[in-house]
Amino acid sequence: MPSSDHSAPQLAALAGLLADATRATFCLALLDGRAWTGGELARYAGVAPSTASAHLSQLVAGGLLVEERQGRHRYIRIANPQTAQLIEDLAAFSGPPPAPTGTLKARSVGTALARARTCYDHLAGRLGIAITDALTARGLLVQDSGFALTDDGLGWFAAQGMDLAASGGSRRPVARPCLDWTERRPHLSGLSGAALCRHALEEGWCVRIGSQRALKVTDEGTRRLHELLGIEPEELELAPTGNP
Amino acid sequence: MPSSDHSAPQLAALAGLLADATRATFCLALLDGRAWTGGELARYAGVAPSTASAHLSQLVAGGLLVEERQGRHRYIRIANPQTAQLIEDLAAFSGPPPAPTGTLKARSVGTALARARTCYDHLAGRLGIAITDALTARGLLVQDSGFALTDDGLGWFAAQGMDLAASGGSRRPVARPCLDWTERRPHLSGLSGAALCRHALEEGWCVRIGSQRALKVTDEGTRRLHELLGIEPEELELAPTGNP
DNA sequence: GCGTCGTTTCGGCGCTCACCGAAATGTGCG
DNA sequence: CGCACATTTCGGTGAGCGCCGAAACGACGC
Numbered sequence: 001m002p003s004s005d006h007s008a009p010q011l012a013a014l015a016g017l018l019a020d021a022t023r024a025t026f027c028l029a030l031l032d033g034r035a036w037t038g039g040e041l042a043r044y045a046g047v048a049p050s051t052a053s054a055h056l057s058q059l060v061a062g063g064l065l066v067e068e069r070q071g072r073h074r075y076i077r078i079a080n081p082q083t084a085q086l087i088e089d090l091a092a093f094s095g096p097p098p099a100p101t102g103t104l105k106a107r108s109v110g111t112a113l114a115r116a117r118t119c120y121d122h123l124a125g126r127l128g129i130a131i132t133d134a135l136t137a138r139g140l141l142v143q144d145s146g147f148a149l150t151d152d153g154l155g156w157f158a159a160q161g162m163d164l165a166a167s168g169g170s171r172r173p174v175a176r177p178c179l180d181w182t183e184r185r186p187h188l189s190g191l192s193g194a195a196l197c198r199h200a201l202e203e204g205w206c207v208r209i210g211s212q213r214a215l216k217v218t219d220e221g222t223r224r225l226h227e228l229l230g231i232e233p234e235e236l237e238l239a240p241t242g243n244p
Numbered sequence: 245m246p247s248s249d250h251s252a253p254q255l256a257a258l259a260g261l262l263a264d265a266t267r268a269t270f271c272l273a274l275l276d277g278r279a280w281t282g283g284e285l286a287r288y289a290g291v292a293p294s295t296a297s298a299h300l301s302q303l304v305a306g307g308l309l310v311e312e313r314q315g316r317h318r319y320i321r322i323a324n325p326q327t328a329q330l331i332e333d334l335a336a337f338s339g340p341p342p343a344p345t346g347t348l349k350a351r352s353v354g355t356a357l358a359r360a361r362t363c364y365d366h367l368a369g370r371l372g373i374a375i376t377d378a379l380t381a382r383g384l385l386v387q388d389s390g391f392a393l394t395d396d397g398l399g400w401f402a403a404q405g406m407d408l409a410a411s412g413g414s415r416r417p418v419a420r421p422c423l424d425w426t427e428r429r430p431h432l433s434g435l436s437g438a439a440l441c442r443h444a445l446e447e448g449w450c451v452r453i454g455s456q457r458a459l460k461v462t463d464e465g466t467r468r469l470h471e472l473l474g475i476e477p478e479e480l481e482l483a484p485t486g487n488p
Numbered sequence: 489g490c491g492t493c494g495t496t497t498c499g500g501c502g503c504t505c506a507c508c509g510a511a512a513t514g515t516g517c518g
Numbered sequence: 519c520g521c522a523c524a525t526t527t528c529g530g531t532g533a534g535c536g537c538c539g540a541a542a543c544g545a546c547g548c
Contacts, residue, residue: 007335008269014338015262018255020536025252039494048538053496055536072494072545086337091251093330094258264506283524295507297526316515316524 017062018090022047023055027064027078027087033124035068035075114238116206116215122193123200126236127217131196132187134229141188147175149192160228162195261306262334266291267299271308271322271331277368279312279319358482360450360459366437367444370480371461375440376431378473385432391419393436404472406439 018024025045030036036044042052056076059065064083068075078084116127123131135141140153149157153175157164164174175193177186188196200206205221208214217225217236225231262268269289274280280288286296300320303309308327312319322328360371367375379385384397393401397419401408408418419437421430432440444450449465452458461469461480469475 007338008272009265010338011272011331011335012263012265012268014334015259015268018259019263021253021256022536024256024259028252028255037494038496047536049495050497050539051537057496074495082337086333089330089333090258091255093326094251094254266506281524282526291506292508293525294509294527298506301526318525 014062017059017064018087020055022051023059026052026055026059026076028091030065030076030078031084031087031091033078033084035077038074038076041076111238112209112214112216115236116217118197118208118215122187122189122197123206123215124187125215126238127206127215128187130231130235131225131229133235134225134231135188138229141175143177143186147177147186147188147190149175153192157192157195160199162192162199164191164195258306261303261308262331264299266295267303270296270299270303270320272335274309274320274322275328275331275335277322277328279321282318282320285320355482356453356458356460359480360461362441362452362459366431366433366441367450367459368431369459370482371450371459372431374475374479375469375473377479378469378475379432382473385419387421387430391421391430391432391434393419397436401436401439404443406436406443408435408439 018027022045026041029041029044038052038056039049041056042049045052047055056065056067056074060067060076063079064087065076066079068077078087114125116123116125118124122128132141135153136143138152138156140150140156142148142150154164174191175188176190177188187193200221201208203220203224204218205224206215206217209216222233222236225236226233262271266289270285273285273288282296282300283293285300286293289296291299300309300311300318304311304320307323308331309320310323312321322331358369360367360369362368366372376385379397380387382396382400384394384400386392386394398408418435419432420434421432431437444465445452447464447468448462449468450459450461453460466477466480469480470477
């Protein structure tokens with residue numbers, strides 16, 4: 001074995017993680033930024049739970065994904081935005097060549113997703129972060145090792161007409177942090193997050209656009225968010241990134 | 245098998261091409277932009293020629309590499325700059341994390357390579373293109389389906405003291421186009437290209453820097469290139485790209 | 489405590505695939 | 519033509535790996 005390149009085995013190992021249709025399916029599904037459970041991914045890919053478990057262990061060990069155990073669930077996410085970018089690059093490279101209108105459309109869909117979207121059953125994107133910040137600033141939500149609603153917070157939800165107890169028993173925590181994909185900061189998940197998302201859609205604060213998970217904040221929504229939580233319209237814009 | 249993602253198999257197939265240490269070694273070696281022969285790659289990776297042949301067929305079929313048959317040789321190159329970029333991205337991702345000085349150094353090495361370098365045994369990069377253009381403009385070289393020196397061209401080489409016949413018999417064409425990696429345009433290869441490169445180094449027009457294939461055009465070289473071929477110093481700069 | 493459910497471990501099956509050596513093909517040169 | 523050399527084809531071998539089902543594990547909720 002002559003000089004060669006000592007980094008080839010590492011490259012091969014990384015590529016090997018994505019070189020299986022099932023693992024690739026997992027990674028593509030996880031590109032939505034959500035945290036999936038092992039079982040969900042298994043069903044989605046159409047393989048046995050045991051098979052999925054082994055694959056996920058590989059992907060986690062390889063650093064592409066990270067896991068978060070919670071009770072009997074194993075929540076799986078893509079490790080970080082760089083990894084997501086890499087997977088997207090590879091997927092784009094292997095997919096249809098240029099896709100004339102597709103690229104343009106995908107870009108605008110991307111920014112729409114970054115503004116506001118659903119994540120599972122709660123709100124994410126700039127909107128999700130803004131709400132989480134506002135709740136925290138008003139003393140309705142405390143961010144410790146986890147998230148927790150204060151008494152004032154419980155009162156606020158009740159005042160809006162959201163009954164957190166009616167949302168399916170006690171099988172789920174009331175407030176939970178969920179790492180936001182585009183913002184890289186945790187937003188409100190859990191029962192209260194789901195209730196708030198449902199409420200927002202029912203009250204017309206935002207509407208779904210397209211068949212995607214993307215949302216659009218309505219004028220009414222902008223006004224109500226300002227009234228109820230002091231959220232300024234500017235907070236719903238995508239300022240930080242320098243993209244046109 | 246539920247909805248899933250129909251593009252997963254394609255992604256897996258692409259990743260699978262790089263998921264083997266030998267194929268990864270090939271691709272990393274080819275990142276230098278040169279065209280290697282199958283045998284060279286086989287020796288470099290330390291595998292049997294037959295094994296290498298099969299791997300190369302896969303990579304070509306997969307679109308990562310392209311081949312150019314020439315006599316009994318099979319010249320292999322990376323298909324296009326986008327592919328090279330992808331491989332580099334993956335390699336960087338799998339390699340050591342940030343590499344404090346490494347990244348910086350690699351960047352400057354990269355620009356040096358883009359300015360002037362050897363490609364096999366001839367000149368490439370901005371320098372190679374400038375020379376090829378100048379020879380063509382002066383009627384010394386014609387670019388048809390291939391490259392060919394004119395009578396004037398043969399005379400010019402002789403006048404510079406380069407004996408093209410003395411460079412190893414007739415086993416190689418006098419002038420041949422070679423696709424330049426950084427410029428994406430063909431530059432002069434073949435016997436005359438090799439002779440010119442040797443001449444340039446002997447006369448001190450350029451010197452090797454580092455252990456790489458990178459070259460630096462000396463002040464003397466800049467002057468002589470202007471005298472002999474009318475090449476302006478600006479032509480040796482990297483203008484087109486907008487990188488800082 | 490006991491059933492339910494998500495997950496993991498274990499054993500085993502079958503297929504793919506990287507590898508080699510030997511022989512075949514094809515090209516260039518004397 | 520015949521030798522030399524680069525490459526390819528063709529078996530054949532061995533290892534690795536994806537898959538499943540059954541059983542074990544552990545958390546949850548009644």
